[in-house]
Amino acid sequence: MNYGPLLFLGILFTLASSWVGLVLMPNRQLGGLTPDTSTNAAGVVVVYPQARPGEAQQGAEIYRSLGCVYCHSQQVRPEGFGSDIERGWGKRRTVSRDYIYDKPVMLGTSRTGPDLTNIGERQPSVEWHLSHLYNPQITSKGSVMPPYPFLFEVRPVGARGPSADALKLSGEHAAPAGFEVVPTAAAKQLVAYLRSLKTSSPLPEAPLPRKGESDDAKSSATATNTPASK
Amino acid sequence: MSAPSKTLSALMPGDVPAGDGRRALLAEIDASCRVPVLFFVVSGLAWLLLGTLLALVASIKLHHPGFLASWEFLTFGRVRPAHLNTVIYGWASQTGIGVTLWLMCRLCRVPFVAPGLATVAAVFWNLGLTVGTAGILAGDSTSIEWLEMPRYATPILFVSYAMIAVWSVITFRLRTERHLYVSQWYLLAALLWFPWLYATAQIMLVMEPVRGTVQAAVNWWFAHNVLGLWFTPIGLGAIYYFIPKVIGRPIHSYYLSVLGFWSLALFYNWNGLHHLIGGPLPAWMITVSIVASVMMLVPVTVVAINHHFTMWGHFSKLWHSPTLRFVVLGAVCYTLTSLQGIANSLRSYSEVVHFTHHTIAHAHLGVYGFFTMVMFGSLYYVLPRITCREWPCLGLVSVHFWACTLGLFLYVVPLSVGGFLQGLAMNDASVPFLKVVEGTLPWLKLRTCAGLLLGLGHLAFVANVAWMLARVFGPYRKPVVALLTGQETPVVVGK
Amino acid sequence: MTPMFLLMAAGSLAVPAVALWALRWAVGHGEFQMPERAALLPFDEAEPVGEATDIILNQRTSKR
Numbered sequence: 092m093n094y095g096p097l098l099f100l101g102i103l104f105t106l107a108s109s110w111v112g113l114v115l116m117p118n119r120q121l122g123g124l125t126p127d128t129s130t131n132a133a134g135v136v137v138v139y140p141q142a143r144p145g146e147a148q149q150g151a152e153i154y155r156s157l158g159c160v161y162c163h164s165q166q167v168r169p170e171g172f173g174s175d176i177e178r179g180w181g182k183r184r185t186v187s188r189d190y191i192y193d194k195p196v197m198l199g200t201s202r203t204g205p206d207l208t209n210i211g212e213r214q215p216s217v218e219w220h221l222s223h224l225y226n227p228q229i230t231s232k233g234s235v236m237p238p239y240p241f242l243f244e245v246r247p248v249g250a251r252g253p254s255a256d257a258l259k260l261s262g263e264h265a266a267p268a269g270f271e272v273v274p275t276a277a278a279k280q281l282v283a284y285l286r287s288l289k290t291s292s293p294l295p296e297a298p299l300p301r302k303g304e305s306d307d308a309k310s311s312a313t314a315t316n317t318p319a320s321k
Numbered sequence: 322m323s324a325p326s327k328t329l330s331a332l333m334p335g336d337v338p339a340g341d342g343r344r345a346l347l348a349e350i351d352a353s354c355r356v357p358v359l360f361f362v363v364s365g366l367a368w369l370l371l372g373t374l375l376a377l378v379a380s381i382k383l384h385h386p387g388f389l390a391s392w393e394f395l396t397f398g399r400v401r402p403a404h405l406n407t408v409i410y411g412w413a414s415q416t417g418i419g420v421t422l423w424l425m426c427r428l429c430r431v432p433f434v435a436p437g438l439a440t441v442a443a444v445f446w447n448l449g450l451t452v453g454t455a456g457i458l459a460g461d462s463t464s465i466e467w468l469e470m471p472r473y474a475t476p477i478l479f480v481s482y483a484m485i486a487v488w489s490v491i492t493f494r495l496r497t498e499r500h501l502y503v504s505q506w507y508l509l510a511a512l513l514w515f516p517w518l519y520a521t522a523q524i525m526l527v528m529e530p531v532r533g534t535v536q537a538a539v540n541w542w543f544a545h546n547v548l549g550l551w552f553t554p555i556g557l558g559a560i561y562y563f564i565p566k567v568i569g570r571p572i573h574s575y576y577l578s579v580l581g582f583w584s585l586a587l588f589y590n591w592n593g594l595h596h597l598i599g600g601p602l603p604a605w606m607i608t609v610s611i612v613a614s615v616m617m618l619v620p621v622t623v624v625a626i627n628h629h630f631t632m633w634g635h636f637s638k639l640w641h642s643p644t645l646r647f648v649v650l651g652a653v654c655y656t657l658t659s660l661q662g663i664a665n666s667l668r669s670y671s672e673v674v675h676f677t678h679h680t681i682a683h684a685h686l687g688v689y690g691f692f693t694m695v696m697f698g699s700l701y702y703v704l705p706r707i708t709c710r711e712w713p714c715l716g717l718v719s720v721h722f723w724a725c726t727l728g729l730f731l732y733v734v735p736l737s738v739g740g741f742l743q744g745l746a747m748n749d750a751s752v753p754f755l756k757v758v759e760g761t762l763p764w765l766k767l768r769t770c771a772g773l774l775l776g777l778g779h780l781a782f783v784a785n786v787a788w789m790l791a792r793v794f795g796p797y798r799k800p801v802v803a804l805l806t807g808q809e810t811p812v813v814v815g816k
Numbered sequence: 817m818t819p820m821f822l823l824m825a826a827g828s829l830a831v832p833a834v835a836l837w838a839l840r841w842a843v844g845h846g847e848f849q850m851p852e853r854a855a856l857l858p859f860d861e862a863e864p865v866g867e868a869t870d871i872i873l874n875q876r877t878s879k880r
Contacts, residue, residue, distance in 0.1 A: 095493065097838060098501070101586065102510045104834075106517055106550065109542065109590040114521060117538040117606055118531055156460040158398020164676060168599035173672055177750035185601040190533040195465050195526065198537050198600055202676035202747065203383070203761075205754050227386070233755050235762075237386045241393040347862050428857065502857035562858055569868045571855035578855075641871040702870055715873055 121187045127294050139292040142192045143284070150284025153277050155195065162236070163207045164199030165288070170300065179213060180206040181290055186297045189290050204236055211289040220282040221258055221274050229264050242278035245270050346430060351706040353432035354423045357439035358707055361419030362700060363790070364447050366783050368411025371454075373776045375404035380769045384762050394458040402469035403457045409467070409547070410478070411450050413692055415443070417555040418485060420699045421508050423707065424562055425489060428505050429496030435488060442484035449477030465526050465536070467544035472527050479523075482516055503578040507558030510586065514550040518543050534602050538594060545593035548687060553589065553655075556695045557581075557624060560652050563695075563702060564631050567645045568638050573630035581623035588616040595666035598675060614666035621659040628652040643718045647698030650726060654690030658683065661737075673748060678761060678768075679740025686733045689775075697725070697782065704789060713788040720781040728774030731767065739764025 128138050143151065154160075167181030175181060185208055190196050199206075214220065222229045225243050227236040243258070248271050256279075257271040266272045274282075293299045379400045381388050389395045426433050433439070453470030456462070461471035470478075489512045522543035525531045531539065565572050572578060591613030594606050632649060639646050661683050664670050674680060701718070705711060712718060739761055746757045859865050 095501070097842065098506055098509065099513070100838070101583070102513050104831075105583075105586040106514055106546075106590050108587075109546075109593075110517070110521065112609065113542045113591065113594060113606065114525070114539055117602070118525075118535045120603065121535050121538075122532045124533060155464040156462065157396055158402055158462060158464060160464045160466075161398050161401050166600050168672075172599050172668075173675075174748045174750040178754070187534040187601050187603070189601060193533060194530045194536075195463060196534055196536040196540075197464055198534070198597070200466065200596060200676065200680065203678075203758070231755060233759055235383055235386050235758055237382060237390045237397050239396070240391050347860070498857065500854055500857055502854060504858075565855070566858050566863070567868060567870045569859075569864075569866050571852075571859070571865060575852050575855040638868060638871065641873050642868075643873060644870045712872065718873065 124188050124191050126191070127188065129293075129295075137292060139294065140189055140192060143287050146280050146283040147287035148284075150280035150282065150287075151193075153281040154284055155197070157239070157281075159207075160197040160199045162199075162201055162203035163205070164202055165206065165208045166198045167206065167208050167290070175206060176300075178205075181209045183290070183293065183297045183299050185290055186294060188294055188296070204234075207285065207288055208290050209288060211286040212291055215286060217282055217286070218259065220285055221278060222260070224278060224281065225258060225260075225272060225274075226264055229260070239278070242275055242281070244273045244275055246273060247271075346432075347427070350426050350430070350432050351423075352709070353436065354426055354703075355707045357433060357436045357443065358419045358423050358703065359790075360440050360443040361415045361422070361446075362704070363786070364443065365412050365415035365419065366779075366786060368407045368415065368450065369779055370783060372404055372408035372412055373772070373779055375400050375407060377769065377772050377776060379404055380765070380772050384765045384769070393460070399458050399460070399462060402462050402464075402466075403454055405467065406457060406469055407450070407454055409688070410453075410470075411447075413552060413688060413696070415446060416696045416700070417511075417552065417692070418443075418446075420559055420696060420703060421512070421555055422485075422488075423703050424504055424558065425492050425508060428498065428502050428562070429492055430498040431492060431495045434491050434495060438484055439488050442481045442488070445477055445481035445484070449474050449481060452477065463527055465540055467547060468522055468526060468540070472523075475519075475523055475527070479516075479519070482519070486512060486516060502562070503572070503575070503582065504558040504562045506582050507554035507561070510582075511551050511554040511558070514546070514554075514590075518546050518550065534600075537597055537600065538602060538606060541593040541596040542590075543593070545596065546590055549585075549589035549592060552688065552692045553585070556651065556655065556692045557585075559695050559699045560628060560648055560655075563644055563648045563699060564628060564652070567642050567648075567702070568632070568635040570631065570635065573627050573633075577623050577627045581620045581627065584616075584623065585620040588613045588620065592617065592666070595671070598666075598668055598671040611666050611668065614663055617659060617663055621656060621663075625652075625656040629656075643701040643712075643722065644698045646722055647694045647701065649698075651691050651693075651695035651698060654686055654694060654729075658686040658691055661686065673744035674741060675744070677740040677744040677747070678736050678764065679744060682733045682736035682740055685729075685736075690729050690733065694725070694729075697721070700786075704786065708789060708793045710789050710792050712785060713792065714785055717781045717785040721778045721785070724774050724778030724781065728771045728778060731774060732771035735764050735767045735771075739767075 126138050126140055128136060131137050142148075165185075167183070167185045168175045169184040170176045176183070190198075219230060223231065223236075224239045226238040226240075227234040228238075245266055248254075248257075248269055253271050254273055257273050260266060260272060291299070378389060378395065379397060382390075382397045382400070386397075393399075422433070422439060449470075453474030456471035456474055457469050461473075462469040463471060489509070493509065522539060525539045526536055526543075530536060561572060561578065592610055594602070594610035595614050598607055598611070600607070628649075629652070639649060665674055665680070665683060701712070743757060743761050743764075746752045746760055747754075856865065863869060
């Protein structure tokens with residue numbers, strides 16, 4: 092093989108093939124996806140998915156900046172493939188349309204921590220999320236998630252008593268006497284984002300499992316553990 | 322073994338017997354590479370040390386989450402991408418480029434063209450990396466795996482890359498050896514593929530993000546191809562040169578190398594989407610990648626036969642040549658990591674190991690066991706020739722080799738097993754998630770030990786290189802010693 | 817859809833055609849003759865086949 096131009100052509104053609112197949116074709120097929128409009132059982136028109144409200148979108152930026160994606164996936168594999176649905180990480184598999192507003196899409200490749208696709212539904216409590224971020228050992232003893240003390244401010248309790256959003260901590264994690272732990276704006280945004288993560292609406296290409304099946308899934312989930320620690 | 326004077330003269334610009342054109346050319350080429358190649362390699366080593374440090378911090382954090390937790394810039398989610406970017410773009414890419422430049426000059430048989438251009442390119446590359454790594458630690462990471470460097474850093478890298486591409490085209494056009502060796506196809510292919518991959522990914526993911534999961538498709542098309550179409554061809558190109566060169570025997574079958582190259586070019590670039598098995602993308606995209614991954618059996622088998630049969634009967638030379646040790650270890654790891662990768666791409670296997678530390682072990686077997694080992698081996702060959710200095714301390718060579726080999730083994734084997742067990746536990750919904758986490762801890766601690774060993778190896782190597790450079794640029798310039806015999810030869814240095 | 821279909825049909829014919837042409841060209845120009853000679857390219861008179869390089873470790877043991 093001594094003829095340079097032939098080599099060049101071959102090199103370019105081979106990559107061009109997958110560039111068309113795995114870049115252009117997916118963009119052609121999925122790049123124009125739009126939200127689904129349907130009418131639910133109560134006769135209400137539902138549009139899904141919807142863009143996130145402002146605070147949750149700011150929280151997505153915090154999530155990106157702190158690199159949460161390196162331990163938490165946001166994708167639910169289909170029933171019978173892994174235990175995603177049995178663990179209660181989602182009611183149905185996720186599909187491309189669930190992600191049309193995500194920039195960047197943070198599907199994740201690691202589950203050092205649990206999947207977060209549906210965390211907003213599994214754990215709606217703001218207090219829980221804030222304590223968990225302040226120190227994961229408070230809510231999930233034995234977790235390897237790092238604490239995020241820099242998302243909180245430890246400050247002296249004001250003259251009017253503890254502020255409304257101070258964390259209710261006790262035992263070894265409690266703030267020193269006369270001090271309180273207050274979430275920063277970033278912490279609140281991050282929690283708003285986590286609580287916005289919900290994929291429980293059905294889509295034509297990914298319907299919710301029928302009544303009986305979903306009951307099974309739910310009961311096995313509650314039998315094993317609380318959703319929060321899963 | 323031949324007479325020492327012969328090889329020595331090949332190494333010595335300015336001390337070459339008249340009338341021996343070939344030898345003079347080799348020496349001239351090697352000497353002409355000195356500044357640009359050293360620039361890439363030395364900065365690559367600096368990034369290797371930083372990357373190793375970041376890796377250790379990240380590794381410790383995974384079993385002691387409270388470690389350095391109060392500083393935002395050192396949180397796990399920033400240290401981990403900073404580690405990846407420093408070792409991939411700082412160490413592996415820069416050293417790969419350095420070795421590529423030298424190989425291109427030697428195989429094209431032209432002295433280094435425009436060393437200033439390549440050196441400026443190296444300066445820009447390091448500038449871009451510094452800005453990019455600082456950006457990640459400061460919180461501007463894109464959280465797109467393998468592309469974390471923020472958008473204000475990547476154009477600098479691209480300018481640098483464009484200069485390298487221009488350089489390689491010029492060198493290729495000026496070649497005095499018309500025939501192309503198999504290493505050159507691989508290197509040329511890598512140099513052409515990388516900018517295409519990087520530009521596509523930057524534009525479609527960072528500059529003007531495409532919609533939804535198309536990003537995931539582009540992301541994994543890119544990330545897998547950085548391994549398959551950038552590191553793999555550079556590594557294989559180096560193996561195809563150094564094994565024959567060190568043992569003094571042509572490769573086993575040239576036919577097979579042709580087949581290996583074109584089958585790699587055809588199949589590897591379709592592999593990427595096997596990273597999304599079970600994910601929210603249409604089945605055809607993932608299936609086509611699985612098929613292509615299985616087809617990788619062809620180039621992998623062909624390359625394995627070629628490398629290992631070339632070595633046949635010459636294994637005793639492993640005892641004497643550091644280059645051969647590292648390069649052959651790299652070649653073996655290439656075969657292993659490719660087979661492991663093919664297994665990982667199967668749906669039934671991926672169901673277990675996807676999302677676990679098994680994938681991390683696999684990635685390190687590829688980027689470290691294969692590519693980094695081949696680069697270490699290449700540097701053991703290249704550096705003495707471009708600096709005209711012996712390796713100052715052979716003991717450090719042994720420390721480097723054994724620490725890295727042992728560290729690699731201790732990293733990959735336990736973490737592969739631990740990751741597999743983690744996957745089994747995770748797929749059993751009756752095991753609470755925190756139990757799964759607990760089960761990974763011993764393996765993760767072992768990984769930190771492995772990281773310490775690798776770090777020790779890196780320090781030994783860097784010390785040896787620094788010592789060598791001190792003899793070139795420092796105040797105590799030592800006379801050159803013949804490379805083959807270790808016998809001291811009086812030579813005039815500093816022409 | 818029709819132009820897309822035509823494009824794909826034309827493409828699926830053109831790619832093998834180009835490949836076949838390239839193969840014919842390569843065979844015609846002797847690209848496949850004596851390829852084993854290309855395996856000798858890393859070697860030259862200064863460092864010929866049969867001469868090992870980079871033999872630097874464990875010298876003393878090997879000489880005894």
